[in-house]
Amino acid sequence: MVCSKSFGYALRGVLYVALMSDQKPRVQVEEIAEKLSVPKHYLGKIMKQVVKEGILSSTKGPYGGFSLNEKTLSSPLLSILRITDGFEQFNTCVLRLRKCNSSRPCPLHDQIEANRKAWMQIFSKTSIGDLLNKDEVSFLEGLATI
Amino acid sequence: MVCSKSFGYALRGVLYVALMSDQKPRVQVEEIAEKLSVPKHYLGKIMKQVVKEGILSSTKGPYGGFSLNEKTLSSPLLSILRITDGFEQFNTCVLRLRKCNSSRPCPLHDQIEANRKAWMQIFSKTSIGDLLNKDEVSFLEGLATI
Protein backbone atom coordinates (compact mmCIF):
# COMPACT_ATOMS: atom_id res chain seq x y z
CA MET A 1 0.00 0.00 0.00
CA VAL A 2 3.07 2.19 -0.21
CA CYS A 3 5.83 2.89 -2.69
CA SER A 4 9.54 2.86 -1.92
CA LYS A 5 11.37 5.97 -0.85
CA SER A 6 13.31 5.66 -4.08
CA PHE A 7 10.11 6.11 -6.04
CA GLY A 8 9.41 9.36 -4.25
CA TYR A 9 12.96 10.54 -4.87
CA ALA A 10 12.78 9.69 -8.57
CA LEU A 11 9.40 11.22 -9.18
CA ARG A 12 10.15 14.41 -7.31
CA GLY A 13 13.51 14.62 -9.02
CA VAL A 14 11.87 14.50 -12.42
CA LEU A 15 9.21 16.98 -11.35
CA TYR A 16 11.85 19.38 -10.11
CA VAL A 17 13.73 19.26 -13.41
CA ALA A 18 10.47 19.86 -15.25
CA LEU A 19 9.57 22.78 -13.00
CA MET A 20 12.92 24.43 -13.58
CA SER A 21 12.95 23.80 -17.31
CA ASP A 22 11.84 27.31 -18.22
CA GLN A 23 14.49 28.85 -16.03
CA LYS A 24 17.38 26.52 -16.82
CA PRO A 25 17.66 23.78 -19.42
CA ARG A 26 19.74 21.59 -17.12
CA VAL A 27 19.72 20.92 -13.42
CA GLN A 28 22.49 19.30 -11.42
CA VAL A 29 21.86 16.50 -9.00
CA GLU A 30 23.49 18.64 -6.33
CA GLU A 31 20.77 21.25 -6.61
CA ILE A 32 17.97 18.73 -6.85
CA ALA A 33 19.14 16.90 -3.75
CA GLU A 34 19.38 20.14 -1.82
CA LYS A 35 15.96 21.38 -2.79
CA LEU A 36 14.29 18.06 -2.09
CA SER A 37 16.25 17.41 1.11
CA VAL A 38 17.31 14.08 -0.27
CA PRO A 39 20.64 12.21 -0.09
CA LYS A 40 22.69 13.49 -3.02
CA HIS A 41 24.64 10.41 -4.05
CA TYR A 42 21.73 8.09 -3.66
CA LEU A 43 19.56 10.38 -5.72
CA GLY A 44 22.30 10.35 -8.36
CA LYS A 45 22.06 6.59 -8.68
CA ILE A 46 18.32 6.76 -9.10
CA MET A 47 18.42 9.59 -11.64
CA LYS A 48 20.90 7.55 -13.62
CA GLN A 49 18.33 4.79 -13.95
CA VAL A 50 15.65 7.28 -14.87
CA VAL A 51 17.90 8.48 -17.67
CA LYS A 52 18.65 4.91 -18.74
CA GLU A 53 14.92 4.32 -18.98
CA GLY A 54 14.68 7.36 -21.28
CA ILE A 55 12.44 9.42 -19.03
CA LEU A 56 15.05 12.15 -18.69
CA SER A 57 18.23 13.09 -20.51
CA SER A 58 21.59 13.97 -19.01
CA THR A 59 24.94 15.32 -20.03
CA LYS A 60 28.20 15.20 -18.16
CA GLY A 61 30.71 17.96 -17.81
CA PRO A 62 30.43 21.70 -17.15
CA TYR A 63 26.96 23.10 -17.64
CA GLY A 64 25.75 19.53 -17.69
CA GLY A 65 22.97 18.04 -15.65
CA PHE A 66 19.56 16.50 -16.11
CA SER A 67 17.11 17.81 -18.67
CA LEU A 68 13.70 17.07 -20.10
CA ASN A 69 13.31 15.22 -23.39
CA GLU A 70 10.45 14.38 -25.74
CA LYS A 71 9.35 11.49 -23.58
CA THR A 72 9.46 13.11 -20.18
CA LEU A 73 6.06 14.73 -19.88
CA SER A 74 4.18 11.88 -21.49
CA SER A 75 5.85 9.22 -19.40
CA PRO A 76 3.44 7.43 -17.06
CA LEU A 77 4.33 7.16 -13.41
CA LEU A 78 4.36 3.44 -14.01
CA SER A 79 7.63 3.75 -15.89
CA ILE A 80 9.24 5.21 -12.79
CA LEU A 81 7.61 2.65 -10.53
CA ARG A 82 9.05 -0.04 -12.78
CA ILE A 83 12.54 1.23 -12.09
CA THR A 84 12.28 1.76 -8.38
CA ASP A 85 9.81 -0.87 -7.20
CA GLY A 86 9.20 -3.33 -9.99
CA PHE A 87 5.86 -4.97 -10.69
CA GLU A 88 6.23 -8.07 -8.56
CA GLN A 89 4.15 -6.32 -5.92
CA PHE A 90 1.09 -6.52 -8.17
CA ASN A 91 1.28 -10.29 -8.45
CA THR A 92 2.28 -11.43 -5.00
CA CYS A 93 -0.48 -13.18 -3.06
CA VAL A 94 -1.02 -11.46 0.28
CA LEU A 95 -1.19 -14.85 1.96
CA ARG A 96 1.99 -15.71 0.05
CA LEU A 97 0.46 -18.82 -1.35
CA ARG A 98 2.56 -20.37 -4.05
CA LYS A 99 -0.21 -21.30 -6.40
CA CYS A 100 -2.76 -18.59 -5.91
CA ASN A 101 -4.08 -17.27 -9.20
CA SER A 102 -7.34 -16.32 -10.85
CA SER A 103 -8.25 -19.90 -11.71
CA ARG A 104 -7.35 -21.10 -8.25
CA PRO A 105 -7.75 -18.06 -6.04
CA CYS A 106 -7.18 -17.66 -2.34
CA PRO A 107 -10.19 -16.21 -0.51
CA LEU A 108 -8.77 -12.72 -0.83
CA HIS A 109 -7.56 -12.96 -4.39
CA ASP A 110 -10.41 -11.29 -6.23
CA GLN A 111 -10.76 -8.35 -3.90
CA ILE A 112 -7.04 -7.74 -3.80
CA GLU A 113 -6.69 -8.04 -7.53
CA ALA A 114 -9.46 -5.53 -8.17
CA ASN A 115 -7.75 -3.15 -5.84
CA ARG A 116 -4.37 -3.60 -7.39
CA LYS A 117 -5.86 -2.96 -10.79
CA ALA A 118 -7.06 0.38 -9.49
CA TRP A 119 -3.56 1.19 -8.23
CA MET A 120 -2.09 0.14 -11.52
CA GLN A 121 -4.57 2.42 -13.26
CA ILE A 122 -3.42 5.41 -11.29
CA PHE A 123 0.17 4.84 -12.21
CA SER A 124 -0.44 4.00 -15.83
CA LYS A 125 -2.99 6.71 -16.62
CA THR A 126 -1.15 9.50 -14.83
CA SER A 127 1.82 11.02 -16.61
CA ILE A 128 4.53 13.34 -15.36
CA GLY A 129 2.87 16.07 -17.37
CA ASP A 130 -0.49 15.42 -15.72
CA LEU A 131 0.97 16.10 -12.30
CA LEU A 132 2.19 19.49 -13.45
CA ASN A 133 -1.21 20.48 -14.80
CA LYS A 134 -3.08 19.78 -11.62
CA ASP A 135 -4.76 22.42 -9.54
CA GLU A 136 -2.76 21.38 -6.53
CA VAL A 137 0.31 23.14 -7.83
CA SER A 138 0.83 24.64 -4.45
CA PHE A 139 2.35 21.34 -3.47
CA LEU A 140 5.33 22.30 -5.53
CA GLU A 141 6.33 24.94 -3.02
CA GLY A 142 7.68 22.27 -0.82
CA LEU A 143 9.02 19.24 -2.61
CA ALA A 144 11.05 18.57 0.50
CA THR A 145 10.90 15.10 1.87
CA ILE A 146 9.56 13.65 5.00
CA MET B 1 0.56 -2.74 -2.80
CA VAL B 2 1.87 -5.77 -0.98
CA CYS B 3 2.01 -7.04 2.57
CA SER B 4 5.08 -8.31 4.35
CA LYS B 5 6.06 -11.96 4.31
CA SER B 6 5.47 -11.90 8.05
CA PHE B 7 1.83 -11.07 7.45
CA GLY B 8 1.43 -14.10 5.23
CA TYR B 9 3.13 -16.29 7.82
CA ALA B 10 0.92 -15.00 10.62
CA LEU B 11 -2.33 -15.28 8.75
CA ARG B 12 -1.65 -18.73 7.40
CA GLY B 13 -0.45 -19.82 10.80
CA VAL B 14 -3.73 -18.79 12.37
CA LEU B 15 -5.70 -20.37 9.54
CA TYR B 16 -3.84 -23.65 9.98
CA VAL B 17 -4.59 -23.76 13.69
CA ALA B 18 -8.25 -23.04 12.93
CA LEU B 19 -8.39 -25.74 10.29
CA MET B 20 -6.94 -28.33 12.63
CA SER B 21 -9.07 -27.32 15.58
CA ASP B 22 -11.58 -30.15 15.13
CA GLN B 23 -8.81 -32.72 14.93
CA LYS B 24 -6.56 -31.36 17.66
CA PRO B 25 -7.13 -28.61 20.17
CA ARG B 26 -3.50 -27.48 20.01
CA VAL B 27 -0.95 -27.30 17.28
CA GLN B 28 2.81 -26.93 17.74
CA VAL B 29 4.81 -24.37 15.86
CA GLU B 30 6.96 -27.21 14.58
CA GLU B 31 4.02 -28.73 12.72
CA ILE B 32 2.73 -25.41 11.44
CA ALA B 33 6.11 -24.44 10.07
CA GLU B 34 6.47 -27.78 8.33
CA LYS B 35 3.04 -27.71 6.74
CA LEU B 36 3.41 -24.12 5.57
CA SER B 37 7.04 -24.51 4.49
CA VAL B 38 7.96 -21.58 6.64
CA PRO B 39 11.02 -20.95 8.84
CA LYS B 40 10.20 -22.49 12.21
CA HIS B 41 11.88 -20.10 14.62
CA TYR B 42 10.84 -17.02 12.77
CA LEU B 43 7.26 -18.22 12.69
CA GLY B 44 7.52 -18.78 16.42
CA LYS B 45 8.34 -15.13 16.98
CA ILE B 46 5.40 -14.01 14.91
CA MET B 47 2.95 -16.41 16.53
CA LYS B 48 4.06 -15.10 19.88
CA GLN B 49 2.96 -11.62 18.86
CA VAL B 50 -0.32 -12.97 17.56
CA VAL B 51 -0.91 -14.51 20.98
CA LYS B 52 0.08 -11.30 22.72
CA GLU B 53 -2.51 -9.49 20.60
CA GLY B 54 -5.09 -12.00 21.80
CA ILE B 55 -5.90 -13.47 18.42
CA LEU B 56 -4.74 -16.92 19.46
CA SER B 57 -3.97 -18.63 22.74
CA SER B 58 -0.98 -20.75 23.61
CA THR B 59 0.26 -23.03 26.33
CA LYS B 60 3.76 -24.22 27.02
CA GLY B 61 4.85 -27.68 28.00
CA PRO B 62 3.86 -31.14 26.84
CA TYR B 63 0.70 -31.25 24.76
CA GLY B 64 1.00 -27.49 24.54
CA GLY B 65 0.85 -25.39 21.41
CA PHE B 66 -1.34 -22.80 19.80
CA SER B 67 -5.11 -22.91 20.02
CA LEU B 68 -8.16 -20.93 19.06
CA ASN B 69 -9.93 -18.71 21.53
CA GLU B 70 -13.17 -16.69 21.62
CA LYS B 71 -11.63 -13.87 19.66
CA THR B 72 -9.89 -15.81 16.91
CA LEU B 73 -12.62 -16.26 14.34
CA SER B 74 -14.03 -12.78 14.72
CA SER B 75 -10.66 -11.06 14.52
CA PRO B 76 -10.30 -8.87 11.45
CA LEU B 77 -7.25 -9.32 9.25
CA LEU B 78 -6.41 -5.77 10.21
CA SER B 79 -5.44 -6.92 13.68
CA ILE B 80 -2.80 -9.16 12.14
CA LEU B 81 -1.66 -6.49 9.73
CA ARG B 82 -1.20 -4.17 12.67
CA ILE B 83 1.25 -6.58 14.22
CA THR B 84 3.27 -7.41 11.15
CA ASP B 85 3.14 -4.29 9.02
CA GLY B 86 1.71 -1.44 11.05
CA PHE B 87 -0.53 1.26 9.65
CA GLU B 88 2.07 3.81 8.63
CA GLN B 89 1.72 2.53 5.08
CA PHE B 90 -1.78 3.97 4.89
CA ASN B 91 -0.62 7.49 5.64
CA THR B 92 2.64 7.83 3.78
CA CYS B 93 2.50 10.13 0.75
CA VAL B 94 3.69 8.26 -2.34
CA LEU B 95 5.73 11.29 -3.33
CA ARG B 96 7.04 11.31 0.24
CA LEU B 97 6.08 14.90 0.71
CA ARG B 98 6.31 16.03 4.27
CA LYS B 99 3.21 18.09 4.39
CA CYS B 100 0.85 16.29 2.09
CA ASN B 101 -2.60 15.90 3.61
CA SER B 102 -6.23 16.27 2.69
CA SER B 103 -6.25 20.02 3.21
CA ARG B 104 -3.04 20.44 1.26
CA PRO B 105 -2.91 17.42 -1.03
CA CYS B 106 -0.29 16.40 -3.54
CA PRO B 107 -1.71 15.78 -7.02
CA LEU B 108 -2.04 12.09 -6.28
CA HIS B 109 -3.37 12.37 -2.75
CA ASP B 110 -7.09 11.94 -3.37
CA GLN B 111 -6.81 9.00 -5.72
CA ILE B 112 -4.32 7.24 -3.49
CA GLU B 113 -6.36 7.85 -0.39
CA ALA B 114 -9.52 6.46 -1.96
CA ASN B 115 -7.60 3.38 -2.93
CA ARG B 116 -6.08 2.90 0.47
CA LYS B 117 -9.48 3.21 2.02
CA ALA B 118 -10.56 0.29 -0.12
CA TRP B 119 -7.56 -1.76 1.04
CA MET B 120 -8.30 -0.85 4.61
CA GLN B 121 -11.89 -1.99 4.07
CA ILE B 122 -10.78 -5.41 2.93
CA PHE B 123 -8.66 -5.93 6.00
CA SER B 124 -11.12 -4.51 8.48
CA LYS B 125 -14.28 -6.14 7.12
CA THR B 126 -12.75 -9.56 6.58
CA SER B 127 -12.29 -11.76 9.62
CA ILE B 128 -10.35 -14.96 10.08
CA GLY B 129 -13.68 -16.75 10.22
CA ASP B 130 -14.76 -15.24 6.93
CA LEU B 131 -11.78 -16.75 5.16
CA LEU B 132 -12.75 -20.18 6.37
CA ASN B 133 -16.31 -19.86 5.13
CA LYS B 134 -15.39 -18.95 1.60
CA ASP B 135 -16.07 -21.14 -1.38
CA GLU B 136 -12.44 -21.15 -2.30
CA VAL B 137 -11.67 -23.64 0.43
CA SER B 138 -9.64 -25.62 -2.04
CA PHE B 139 -6.87 -23.14 -1.40
CA LEU B 140 -6.44 -24.77 1.96
CA GLU B 141 -4.99 -27.88 0.37
CA GLY B 142 -1.74 -26.08 -0.09
CA LEU B 143 -0.98 -23.47 2.49
CA ALA B 144 2.65 -23.87 1.49
CA THR B 145 4.55 -20.72 0.82
CA ILE B 146 6.10 -19.27 -2.22
Place this chain on the structure above:
DNA sequence: TTTAAAAAAGATACAGATGTCCTTAATGGG
Protein backbone atom coordinates in the same frame (compact mmCIF):
# COMPACT_ATOMS: atom_id res chain seq x y z
C1' DT C 1 45.28 20.50 -25.30
C1' DT C 2 44.46 21.47 -20.68
C1' DT C 3 41.37 22.20 -16.98
C1' DA C 4 37.31 22.11 -14.28
C1' DA C 5 32.69 20.49 -13.76
C1' DA C 6 29.37 17.11 -13.66
C1' DA C 7 27.29 12.38 -14.32
C1' DA C 8 28.49 7.47 -14.01
C1' DA C 9 30.34 3.78 -11.65
C1' DG C 10 32.34 1.21 -7.82
C1' DA C 11 33.18 0.15 -2.98
C1' DT C 12 31.65 0.28 1.50
C1' DA C 13 28.38 1.32 5.43
C1' DC C 14 23.97 1.17 7.82
C1' DA C 15 19.20 -0.26 9.09
C1' DG C 16 15.29 -3.00 9.16
C1' DA C 17 13.04 -7.30 7.75
C1' DT C 18 13.94 -11.89 7.74
C1' DG C 19 16.03 -16.09 9.41
C1' DT C 20 18.86 -19.27 12.73
C1' DC C 21 20.42 -20.92 17.03
C1' DC C 22 20.73 -21.29 21.92
C1' DT C 23 18.89 -20.50 26.52
C1' DT C 24 15.03 -19.78 29.71
C1' DA C 25 10.41 -20.40 31.54
C1' DA C 26 6.23 -22.89 31.96
C1' DT C 27 3.50 -27.09 32.12
C1' DG C 28 1.72 -31.81 32.11
C1' DG C 29 2.82 -36.68 33.27
C1' DG C 30 5.26 -39.89 35.91
Place this chain on the structure above:
DNA sequence: CCCATTAAGGACATCTGTATCTTTTTTAAA
Protein backbone atom coordinates in the same frame (compact mmCIF):
# COMPACT_ATOMS: atom_id res chain seq x y z
C1' DC D 1 9.64 -33.59 42.86
C1' DC D 2 11.68 -34.75 38.36
C1' DC D 3 11.61 -34.96 33.58
C1' DA D 4 10.37 -34.24 28.90
C1' DT D 5 8.12 -31.02 25.96
C1' DT D 6 6.90 -26.81 24.16
C1' DA D 7 6.45 -21.61 23.88
C1' DA D 8 9.10 -17.42 24.97
C1' DG D 9 13.08 -14.73 24.86
C1' DG D 10 17.69 -13.26 23.58
C1' DA D 11 21.77 -13.14 20.69
C1' DC D 12 23.45 -13.23 16.34
C1' DA D 13 23.52 -13.99 11.02
C1' DT D 14 21.86 -12.69 6.38
C1' DC D 15 19.72 -10.06 2.85
C1' DT D 16 17.82 -5.99 0.74
C1' DG D 17 16.83 -1.09 0.49
C1' DT D 18 18.93 3.01 1.64
C1' DA D 19 22.92 6.02 2.14
C1' DT D 20 27.89 7.75 1.83
C1' DC D 21 32.32 8.28 -0.16
C1' DT D 22 35.76 7.77 -3.75
C1' DT D 23 37.25 7.09 -8.42
C1' DT D 24 36.41 7.19 -13.37
C1' DT D 25 34.47 9.02 -17.56
C1' DT D 26 32.63 12.57 -20.30
C1' DT D 27 32.16 17.26 -21.71
C1' DA D 28 32.47 22.37 -22.25
C1' DA D 29 35.29 26.31 -22.10
C1' DA D 30 39.62 28.59 -22.21
